[in-house]
Amino acid sequence: MERILTRVNLVFLIVFNCFISVEAATFHVKPDKDNLSIAQAVQKANEGDTILINQGIYLEHEITIDKPLTMIGVNRPVIDGQDKYEILFVKGSQVTIKGITFSNSGTSNYMDLAALKIMNTKDVIIQDCIFENNFFAIFTNNSQNVQYIGNHLISGREKGKASANGIHCWKSNHLIIQDNIIEGHRDGIYLEFVTKSKIENNQSIGNKRYGLHFMFSHDNIFNHNVFSKNGAGVAVMYSKRVEMVHNEFSDNWGRSAYGLLLKEINDSKVDKNLFTKNTIAIFADGANRVLIDSNQFVNNGWSLNINASSADAKITNNNFIGNTFDMATNGNLILKLMAGNYWDKYEGYDLNRDGVGDIPYRPITFYSIIIERNASALMLFRSFFVKLMDKAESLLPNLTPNNIKDDTPSIKRIKL
């Protein structure tokens, strides 16, 4: 009997031991000196362990995580790069970082210094972190399945300190960028060679260059983002199959600012967005087969400036309200379809009361053609003469392109 009991005990002990080794350990890091530093904790930790960082300021730099770990800040600890160093490198997969403030990374254009670098890895989650006063905030390189959720990135407040991109991603795929707020960086979100990603519900406000800037990035979806007060708006370049839905582009106002710049974009969709008070709401150059549907254009300088290098665009069911110029182009533009839009400048009639105007609307005015050909004619901007000529041209179209017209303009504002 005694033997059996010992044996059971032994089995129990072995099982229990196994259990301990499987269950993750938790390390506590506190700011006082005698305790573990973050770097030491990371080194000690095994795969799957959790590191809890307590409230306080940590002057550590170049901490490298190269194994699956969870790092959680308790009451928002601050890791300070002292304006000299990079703070954290993530090189291992399955890393989760939550609730930590990264501040004051070093600045160097040569080295691309960043507060947080994610390199050659996958399955990383960055959540509820704050990035303050960094050069690059998050720099992602050659990674998959990275999620950036609910972070707040602010930079550019300190005078004389340059700032680079907020969320910078290069050669990655399946990223999820969600619920982030990005302010004062150079580009809010920068994507290059990033595919099959989702950018959702972010606010990119007051960045020095573009709110969102992306190149060579195919099959991405942007929805419910706000891009506002950025130096040059949003630039989408050299990409295919991009979906831009339910975004708000506002107050991108300045001499070379755009709401949305589409350059060499193919087969993309601009749908249900709101454009308010941008110098040029959508500027398209070499954008082929783009669908512009159900958007609101309110109080912009130009709503659409589509260069003749863009072919087969479809412009349907949009509202154009209070824009200085509804549309401009530089040459012989060919559209696939322009129909069913509401134009506040439309002066036609609807005799059969079906809600569709009986005569076509021509969004390109005399003056918008003149200034495309000769920019100096902007000297006559808002002059009585120009108003008169616009009126005359709309009555007897002569100079304006014949094929760019909305044959079925909506009489009433479209409810979106």
Added chain:
Amino acid sequence: MKKVIKYIMLDILRNKIVLAYMICLLLFSFGLFMVEDLPEKSLISILTLNLTLVPLVGIIFSTMYIYNSSEFIELLVAQPIKRKTIWFSMFIGLSFALSIAFLIGCGLPILIFSPNTQGLTMIVTGVLLSLIFVSIALFITVYIQDKTKGIGASLLLWLYFTILFDGIVLFVLFQLLEYPLENLIVGLSILNPIDLVRIVSLLKMDISALMGATSAVFRQYFTGSIGYLISYGILLLWIIIPLLLSTRKFIKKDL
């Protein structure tokens, strides 16, 4: 001189046309501010009003007034008053009356709804435009004896400054498309006070961003302390030169 100015001013202010002009401006301006939710948009609409109605009323009213008071002028000339004094009093009386009408009609609503530098620019340039076209009217009346011809000439001049000049500018700009036009457009804008006022007012507004590089050219010349000196100096010259020319003619003129 004071007495003459007083008589002329009282005479004009009693005139129902000036009152109608004032009420018209007042209604337009208040209406525009009420309809638009953004004051800047209303200011832009008021600018159009400024650039068409103010010169029109300024030039036509002044021309008619001077022709109609030719007997009064002859009477004054018979008195021991210098001709120069009479002519200046005429100018001051007319411009004072029209400026007051403008200040109450447009200035008051602007001060209420948009009391900032944009509004202030609008008020100052509006007053200057009134004075410029009074001065041009004096110039016309002193050179053209016949009333019908004179009024015709002032109407034509108004048409020239508001529409024809801009047409010519556009023509010239397209003729010289291949050349650098930066300095030319600045030079052209100086030749028309209405264009100059429009550009100076637009430069104060956000909407000037739409003018792209052209606004940068104008900004270089017409903003900053020296720029203001240049632009307002030119507007003052537009008042002074026709006034002095007409005075010289009036002194020697056989009435």
